[in-house]
Amino acid sequence: MSKVLVVDDDLDMLSLVRAALEKDGHLIDTEADATAVQPARCQQYDLLLLDVMMPGEDGFSLCRRIRAEVDCPILFLTAKAEDAALVQGFGLGADDYIKKPFSLAELRARVNAHLRREVRQPTHTLSRGGVRFDMQAKAAIAGEHTLPFTRGEYAICEHLALHAGQVFTKEQLYEAVFGFEAEGDPSAVAEHIKNIRAKLKADAISPIETVWGVGYKWRKNSVL
Amino acid sequence: MSKVLVVDDDLDMLSLVRAALEKDGHLIDTEADATAVQPARCQQYDLLLLDVMMPGEDGFSLCRRIRAEVDCPILFLTAKAEDAALVQGFGLGADDYIKKPFSLAELRARVNAHLRREVRQPTHTLSRGGVRFDMQAKAAIAGEHTLPFTRGEYAICEHLALHAGQVFTKEQLYEAVFGFEAEGDPSAVAEHIKNIRAKLKADAISPIETVWGVGYKWRKNSVL
DNA sequence: CGCTTCCTTATAAAATCCTTAAAAATGGCT
DNA sequence: AGCCATTTTTAAGGATTTTATAAGGAAGCG
Numbered sequence: 001m002s003k004v005l006v007v008d009d010d011l012d013m014l015s016l017v018r019a020a021l022e023k024d025g026h027l028i029d030t031e032a033d034a035t036a037v038q039p040a041r042c043q044q045y046d047l048l049l050l051d052v053m054m055p056g057e058d059g060f061s062l063c064r065r066i067r068a069e070v071d072c073p074i075l076f077l078t079a080k081a082e083d084a085a086l087v088q089g090f091g092l093g094a095d096d097y098i099k100k101p102f103s104l105a106e107l108r109a110r111v112n113a114h115l116r117r118e119v120r121q122p123t124h125t126l127s128r129g130g131v132r133f134d135m136q137a138k139a140a141i142a143g144e145h146t147l148p149f150t151r152g153e154y155a156i157c158e159h160l161a162l163h164a165g166q167v168f169t170k171e172q173l174y175e176a177v178f179g180f181e182a183e184g185d186p187s188a189v190a191e192h193i194k195n196i197r198a199k200l201k202a203d204a205i206s207p208i209e210t211v212w213g214v215g216y217k218w219r220k221n222s223v224l
Numbered sequence: 225m226s227k228v229l230v231v232d233d234d235l236d237m238l239s240l241v242r243a244a245l246e247k248d249g250h251l252i253d254t255e256a257d258a259t260a261v262q263p264a265r266c267q268q269y270d271l272l273l274l275d276v277m278m279p280g281e282d283g284f285s286l287c288r289r290i291r292a293e294v295d296c297p298i299l300f301l302t303a304k305a306e307d308a309a310l311v312q313g314f315g316l317g318a319d320d321y322i323k324k325p326f327s328l329a330e331l332r333a334r335v336n337a338h339l340r341r342e343v344r345q346p347t348h349t350l351s352r353g354g355v356r357f358d359m360q361a362k363a364a365i366a367g368e369h370t371l372p373f374t375r376g377e378y379a380i381c382e383h384l385a386l387h388a389g390q391v392f393t394k395e396q397l398y399e400a401v402f403g404f405e406a407e408g409d410p411s412a413v414a415e416h417i418k419n420i421r422a423k424l425k426a427d428a429i430s431p432i433e434t435v436w437g438v439g440y441k442w443r444k445n446s447v448l
Numbered sequence: 449c450g451c452t453t454c455c456t457t458a459t460a461a462a463a464t465c466c467t468t469a470a471a472a473a474t475g476g477c478t
Numbered sequence: 479a480g481c482c483a484t485t486t487t488t489a490a491g492g493a494t495t496t497t498a499t500a501a502g503g504a505a506g507c508g
Contacts, residue, residue: 043356
């Protein structure tokens with residue numbers, strides 16, 4: 001979830017852009033008056049989308065005014081297709097230049113590409129059966145939202161997913177999660193499995209199979 | 225001066241692009257055969273420019289193959305102007321998508337914009353979650369005013385923000401802030417976290433999440 | 449000395465984990 | 479098919495662990 005500020009004097013354009021970007025789960029603020037945009041205000045956003053042609057202050061001027069103090073990507077929306085204007089825009093520190101008329105698909109793709117770059121980091125992630133594990137953040141993500149796993153639940157879940165297809169007894173799972181001293185009641189693991197399944201159910205996925213008389217395993221060929 | 229690799233089967237195009245980018249002082253390598261491009265080789269470049277339509281392996285396939293191991297910006301050159309292809313390209317982790325025919329001015333402007341962004345990162349200021357860190361001044365700014373952090377509070381806060389998304393135990397945080405001998409009571413860290421949160425609360429932002437049983441982390445805007 | 453910062457301690461609050469017990473499901477048996 | 483023994487699932491409650499909060503004292507610094 002990222003915060004985006006859109007500056008355009010055309011109110012129709014604002015609502016159009018807002019609707020498009022909100023589909024990707026972003027938080028959109030809009031502003032029709034460029035002169036009202038101060039550097040300090042921009043610092044809370046992850047990306048700025050500026051129209052070039054506006055009465056009063058235009059997008060170029062606004063960019064020039066705030067660039068020094070704003071670190072996030074700045075994208076221009078423009079009807080001017082001339083190279084000179086485009087080069088000028090990039091020269092002011094812009095990160096992209098989207099020519100009108102643009103498709104909403106392109107707008108979304110470009111905005112997301114810039115936001116993604118901001119958070120692109122060497123993360124150890126694993127995707128299995130519709131669930132994405134961020135091993136650094138110790139978080140599991142399904143669809144658009146983070147699953148509210150507890151530490152134990154996450155650990156069991158990650159271990160199963162990491163060794164998808166392999167069957168683990170309750171004792172093995174307990175040991176894998178809490179180290180060697182597996183002094184735990186097997187039913188404690190069953191309890192966790194139950195909770196995990198309940199939380200996954202909200203996203204209509206159930207990758208954990210029970211092997212009767214043996215234990216549990218993560219389904220290997222995920223039918224997503 | 226940056227190193228750029230251009231992959232295109234069209235030799236005329238290669239020399240054209242090379243000439244254009246060399247005007248900006250970049251070092252250009254070219255490659256006509258996509259299958260010959262290995263991830264390890266790409267890691268020495270600051271930017272990759274890939275043609276989409278190539279005999280043998282196309283640009284999309286190449287991107288897919290190397291993206292996980294290559295961290296630099298990847299730009300597509302393409303004649304395909306359809307939205308679907310464009311969205312697909314961005315979906316593969318591309319950073320820009322330049323439609324043929326493009327002007328050399330636009331090409332240069334876009335390439336330079338991406339390269340500039342890369343070097344903007346190692347600057348001494350960082351903006352995350354509504355807080356801007358001035359690492360030189362050791363000051364954190366939220367909204368209009370400087371946060372009254374103590375030295376230790378600032379250090380913990382900066383370390384968390386710098387490694388947004390990653391979970392740190394109290395011991396790790398203490399060590400990260402005071403170096404080697406982490407002979408500190410974990411509850412001292414908890415105390416600092418409390419104070420940090422209290423001071424951030426005035427600006428209605430709370431980017432620090434507690435991962436129960438593990439530690440703390442700075443919330444990362446996850447862009448799926 | 450007064451001030452800030454940091455650490456410690458103590459207590460309250462919260463969340464998780466485990467245990468227990470009953471209900472449901474499974475597989476094998478006659 | 480029907481029944482039984484075993485295993486799994488579900489549910490609820492208390493015990494345990496971890497975190498949040500508050501207050502007091504030691505150490506550094508002007």
